[in-house]
Amino acid sequence: MNKKKIVFIINYFYPDYASTGQLMTELCINLQADFDITVIAAQPGYAGEKQSNRRLFEEDYLEKIKIIRIRLPQVDKTSKLSRMKYIFSYFLLANMALIKEKNTDAVYTISQPPVLGGLIGTIGKLIKRSKHIYNIQDFNPEQAMAVSYTNKQFIFNWAKKIDKLNCSYSDCVIVVGNDMKQTLQKRFEGKDIPKHVVINNWTDEDEIIPLSKDEPNIKCFLEEHGLEDKFIVMYSGNIGLYYDLENIIKVSQHFKEYKDLAFVFIGEGAVKSEMQSYVVDNNITNVHFLPYQPKEFIKYSLNTADVHLVVNQKGIKGVSVPSKIYGVMAAGKPILGVLEKDSEAEILISKSNCGHIVEPQNYDEIIEKIEGFYQMNKKDLDDLGNNGRGYLEKYLKREISINKYRETLHDVLGS
Secondary structure, eight states: OOOOEEEEEEEOOTTOOOHHHHHHHHHHHHHTTTSEEEEEEEOSOTTOOOOOOOSSEEEEEETTEEEEEEOOOOOOTTOHHHHHHHHHHHHHHHHHHHHHOOSOOEEEEESOSTTHHHHHHHHHHHHHTOEEEEEESBOTTHHHHHTTOOSOHHHHHHHHHHHHHHHHHSSEEEESSHHHHHHHHHHTTTSSOOOEEEOOOOOOTTTSOOOOTTSHHHHHHHHHTTOTTOEEEEEESOOOTTSOHHHHGGGGGTTTTOTTEEEEEESOOTTHHHHHHHHHHTTOOSEEEEOOOOGGGHHHHGGGOSEEEEEOOTTOTTTBOOTHHHHHHHTTOOEEEEOOTTSHHHHHHHHHTOEEEEOTTOHHHHHHHHHHHHHSOHHHHHHHHHHHHHHHHHHOOHHHHHHHHHHHHHHHHTO
16 A cells, blocks of 8 residues: 655754754654655754755655755854844745655644744645645744744734644644643634644653663763762753743852852753853853753763753743653653743643742742752652653653654544
């Protein structure tokens, strides 16, 4: 029997470090036996990798998955103009690559780039006369509105109209949290709500497991960065616009003289340089900034922390779910969640009893909670972390989410 062909247009894909890229790579690998899969993605560059390819389109393969890689301009994440140039180049070239694909049964897009990711699927559905599955990882323009990305309200209004159209014309909208389901319903004011399903993101719980700091790779990492015998508060992920990290970094001033405590920020993003400047200007020596770690090393880097920060900016509830929470829970580490009440990540932390919650922008309470973790004995810390691991094993296994994707795609395609 011929397999149905799905073209995934997902911007970041193997070997990119972006969390969505890693998730979509795992998804495609696990679905390649069910479907004929082509991926249209940008050349790797999420963490600043230099591109050597000179052609606009380059064909590649990952196992049975065909990949069409698009050459795009380098992006400066601190520059709106540079971001726009990158986004519109991607939009144009992704559409060109999609048009060239033959016998397409479904187009699968995600909500990146904002709004235009879904619009590629809407255009593709009309041109290819195919199905469209729209996976919303972040609602936009709601996310941009939360951080006042621009003061031009008409841009937000038009962007929302376009993305509502994307949702309406899709054959299924996939959201990654129950709070995001409520946002979708709110968009349509309870009328003519598109077919939709909630499927959590995930991590590989067999790959990322709780490990002792005595594990050789972890021990080496700690020694290499001067972190031996430190109580480590870690943030690992995108150091971008939607997490309020440029303000959260200021709590490190309170802990400036704590010689056995260290803040470790792993990743890249638009506000990293601002955070680094704050640390230098205030002569804070116990804050460390490290680049993204290779995928195969994340299981070790996550386990070097005593507490992990999982944060979102105020106003992000129902708009986005920080996918880093799944890796932290898999590693069995306690979480300090700077999150709005009843957001998806807040509910996971509360239900699993794997950490403590602070409302966004309550910086004094962030300091208080870090102090509490710092004073806590190791057994109590371990118990919190183990609670998260146990909850993940019961309700959030990778297999559960991937099977939901499989069932959803077969349902949409009638296969």
